Amino acid sequence: MQDEELNPGGANSFTPKQAFAAFRRHVHTMVPMGLLLLAAGIVIVSMMPNVYRASTTILVDPQKIPERYVASTITTDLNARLNTLTQQVLSASRLQEIIDRNDLYPKMRQKASREEVIDYMRSKTKIDIKAASEDQGLSSFSITYESENRDLVAKVTNQLAESFIAWNLNARELQAQGTKQFLSGELDEAKKSLEEQESALQAYRLQHAGATPDALTGNLQALSRLQAESQANEDAIGRLDQERILLTQTKSSDPRGMPLTERDRLVQERRRLEGDLSRLRQQFTDSYPDVITVKEQIKEINARLATMPESLAGISEPMDTNTKVRLALIEKELERRHQHKAGLQQQIQSFQGKVDSVPVLETRLAELTRNYEVSRQNYQSLLDKTLSAGMSEELEKKQQAERFTVLDAAKTPEKPVKPARAILFSVVIVAALLFPLGTVLVKELLSGAIRGEAELKEMLTPGIPVLGTIPPIQSKLDFRREWWLRVRTSLLLLLTCTALAIFLLKVRPVL
Template sequence: MDSEVRKSPGFESVLAIWSRRKWLAIAVLIIPLVAVVSGILFLPNIYRSTATVLIEGQQLPEAFVRSTVTSAVDTRLQAITQEILSRSRLDALITQFGLYKDLRKRISLEEVIERMRRDIQLELKGVKPMEKDRATIAFSLSFRGSDPTTVAQVTNTLASYYIEENLKVRERQAAGTAEFLKVQLDETKTRLDGQERLVSAFKRQNMGELPQQLDANLSTLARLNMQLRVNSDNLPLAQQRRQDILTQLAEREAGVPSDTPGVAADPLSRARHELMMARARYTEAHPTVIRLKAELEELERQQAETAKKGEQEEGDTATFMNPAAQRLKQALREVDGEIAALKAEAGRLRKDLGAYQSRVENTPRREQEFQAMARDYQTTKETYESLLKRYEEAKLAESMEQRQKGELFRVLDPATPSERPVAPDRLRLILMGLVLSVGLAVGVVMAVEQLDTSFHTVDDLRGFTTVPVLVSIPPLITAADLAQRQWRTKVVALSVAAGIIGIVALSYLVAKGNEQLAWMLVKGGA
């Protein structure tokens, strides 16, 4: 026997509750509904424009020109995005297009810039390749705002920023690569020149002991040995001739007759014998053969002159003996000169043999030193040639980027002013507000009914107690009561009207120009 007994859920009970609480329900329904509807109506229209940028691959075949910009597209896009979304860039855009005028009055510039960063959206998407071997992708760039024309202009400006910044980034990277290679090339060239000077100095300091001169040194060593053997053979012969001349000269001075043909002919015979022996050992072009032939001719000439003088005058023996002695002395001087020359030649040959023998012995050690130096030089030279090739390729790639023949960003679909706002969805929001207002009104009425402990019908009273109800007295409304009710109704009506006006004004203040609230209330809004 509680309130559930006296308040049946029937249709009549609902009508009775409506009759008692209709003004409360209407007030609770209208107030939030007016707030929702007015706020939704005052929310600004949000427009979004999108530009599609196509990423075209390198225009020249990579087999001819290899780009030095090897970073991935998404990585480069992230770097470009950070550059474009920098404070200075966005501040310039805000000033140029007069963005967020109302918002700048309420919050700081840093917060406005952060808001604009949220209003800019970048989305990568795949695009079917235009050519079989050239993969291309694209990305869409979006911006949202309250003015459709301005939004489209800002979006196209951002797209142009991406295109320009991509060119700058690629040119900067290509130029940086070329500059780096140039520095490395100069350093390597300096090191290579230094090593070339070291190699040249090593060759000058060790001339004759270099590995490539070993064959020549061995050949010279063999030739010097042969010359020394010839010298060793000629020296005893010359010494024997000297002894023979001394013997003849002694005989002349002792008074041996000069008309003995054997004595006069003895040097000539000996010269002929020596020439015959030399020809048996050497060729006609050998120096020994040539010298002996010259001596033989001189002796024959002297003998002829002596014979001619003997026919003209038969003077005393002393007169005949002097020319012969003089010739023997002249021959002695010549033989002494020959012996001295042979000895000097032997000394020179032995000295040269020692020098060349030292060269041959030092060649292995010089070869090790030269190989180490040449190995370093060859390594540096190969590094220099590799850097030179890469530098030339980098300069070619830099020229390609400057002529805009590398990877390019091209606007595929420019942004256009949107005809319909993307936010807020007013119809959906109003329906949601209506449902919430109705639910709130029903809830408030049910709560008030639950808290109400008064009896509104005889049945309610009978259901509560066993005491019999004798009579039901209806309310007695006097003129004063009626006047008071009318006055109260007017006050309530005015209060409700004032409340509605206040709610509308508050909604205007909150919702007018509040783009962020518009996006928060729309599905998919940020």
Template sequence: MHDIVEQLLGYLRGIWRYRWYALGLAWIVCIAGWVGVQRLPDQFEASARVYVDTQSILRPLLRGLTVDVNTDSQVQLMTRTLLSRPNLEKVARMTDLDLKARDTKQMDELIDGLAKNISLRSAGRENLYSIVYQDRDPQFAKKVVQSLLTIFVENALGETRQDSDSAQRFLDKQIAEYEARLLAAEERVKTFKRQNVGVMPDSGQDHYARMQTLSGQLAAARLELRESEQRRDALSQQIEGELPTFGYGNRSPAADPKRANITLPVDARIQGMQERLDQLLLQFTDKHPDVIAVRQTLADLKKQRDAEMAEITRSMTATASAENDGNGMPVPAGVSNPLYQQLKLTLSQEEANIAAIKVRVQEYESRLTEMQKLVNSVPEIEAQLKALNRDYEVTRQNYDQLLARRESARLSQQAGQTNEDIRFKVIDPPRVPNTPTGPNRLALMTTVFVAGLGAGLVLAFLMSQLRPTFDNRRILTEITSLPVLGSVSMIVSPQVLRRQKIGLISYAGIGAMLVIVYAGLAVAQATGYRFL
């Protein structure tokens, strides 16, 4: 450690011996550098701030109706391509910078100069961008920023509209093609149905399904026919026990409804409801909703039967009272029996119903026979029709989807033309400050000052190494490897000592003057004063 300290002290003593050379070089470098800094031209920085609003109110309103475009990605792409060569060439033309170029090489140099002095700065997620350009001419710098701002806005709107127009043309072309294919498919289906009329499937059923449905309808009609015949036979038997008229002075047993054992149509329903009630009581209690509903229905049916019996009783009573007039004289016999007339009417209606059901059964049998004859040919026709309908449906679905997408593209284009999808808000229009923004002369002068001092120290150190001297006996012994017998001290006279003091004071004063000059220039620069 002691050796290192001794070596450093030796270097410092060597630099001190050549201090005047160091100071002189420092003055030369500082004066030259400061003059150069003062002669640097002023730079004016023009800037503008623009906000790109991608959160439009139309986006949630038109979601699902228009094409969903990632506007944030579009904005990022625009910012990355803003300083592309085509855009810089546009800026050169808009600012008349291209008039200064005589050939392609000069034009390339001008474009490169523009690219170096233009900067696009982002504020992060807020989509707030600053466009900055530096130049000697403040008005030219402002024109460049204005041109970049215009290109930034126009490129966004232009690319969106160009994409929408391309998509619109493509969709129109595809719709025209599918429309022709759809018309051709419709014509094929129409022709096929015309050629095979009468054997076309209906309601989405094939031939076998229709045969099965028709067989079920035929079986139901036959069952209904048997039921109607049974009711007819029962009515015929009941009519045989009734007299068409009531005789004179002799009342038929049928005149008394209770003794005539009359069966009304409602009796069958009452019996069915009673059986239903018995079944429910085997499973549930009296308070079960189904039991309560059936009992209510049964009570209503009984009331209806009592009303019908009362009506029949009134009719029979009126007929019986008509046998005698008010004086007890007999009246002519042959008064009609209303129950007999009602049964006859019901029997006639049942006979007509049976005749209609027989016609229906015959029609079902005829249709089923015809379908059984076509069992081998109709499935082939149905298969061909399904294939035609399938092709038609596929074409129609694609056609409908294209129509919907064209409408979506049209809405997207209209939304883009209203500038509501991406809106540009100029926060700060292009402006140039009154005072120049560069160069930073204070920093440059400080750099020159530090460089001058450093250059002086380097020069003194190099001279001390080129012209070395021995400061003590130890260094001399180490270098020469010879023993040093002794050393002679130098006695400085008062005159020499006085000259050394004067030289030291002069050196300090000249060095202090260099610092003072730097400080004065720095203060002047800070106040905006220039010497040149």
């Protein structure tokens, strides 16, 4: 049969019967290969280190005392604070302390650097946040730690939980202390400012005592009283002047009156104008036009009187004793009334000045009062906040505020979580069965051997017949060799199974 007579386009077929025949031919190779893979896989999976996991749950216990009685100064979001605590607890210094205390990873520390060991432990630590609801927010969180040391995994987990609780208490207490110290400093500044404003307001009130807006009503009443008293005094002076004029103009011997001189007429006119001026001042200020006119008229009369000689009327004639006594009394009373008038005018001017200065003083007083009220309100607000911060600090010290509580402490695990040996053993068994079968099939497909008459016909050019087939010829040596291979395979299978059974009984891997 020539090569060019073969049909290169023919497809090689591999039937189940041919596959079974191939498996029978290579069974003595497949069994050792499968046993080797099975033994190696079982040994590797059994020798894999056990990884244990311990977990503890920490409950976020809310504040014991209602917030309407004592408000906490810790307003930081719990998730943000938890992230901060996580960074603090999983910091290099804290993890290094736990590693040194429990002598963790002794072999790894001999080969790896300190940072690599810490990163490895950090990768084995996991924190899961559990939220109760959207409104309630964070309710609890769990800390999980994995390690190959079954006896230390729970201990390390509890130490991490204790670190979280201790750091949380310390952070809250420090934050409460910082808030109180800040508010105390601000309160001292506010108190100092309040005292300065109070001193300025008190000094201003003392400087302008009796002239402040709150004394305006009293000043107006006093001014009205003084003006009425001044008017009464003016009336009394007028009556005394008239009586004196009458007495000086009356002769002791002649009952008839003498005519008034120019000087006496001017004196009477001055008295009348002074009475009008007093009445006008009761209603108007000195800048009122009528008041100014009357003043000018009085000034002119005084100037004219100064140029005239004293009146001699009534003096040429002798007066009786009673008239002289009465004139002396009138002069004394006029002198006293004029002195009283001067005093009243001075008091009226003083009170009038106080009344007139009220608008100017009111602006400045309002500014000082406003600054004082602002300082007082600021001081009172800071005082309330400082007292609240002090109670909040005591709340944190007595651990009555929000805190972390261990709900379920970590316990020593009974079984490892890794590796999943049951699954791995199943994979090894399946691989030990399929790998030899696949190897034999691939070898048969790649060998290029003709496996039957039908396959040969597909490969030949149509029209070329198959003359005959030669069956396999086995000699006694072939039978003996086949028998020996079966015995060797059986012994190898028995020995392998026995060795694996002894190994598994000795190692006792946890599934």
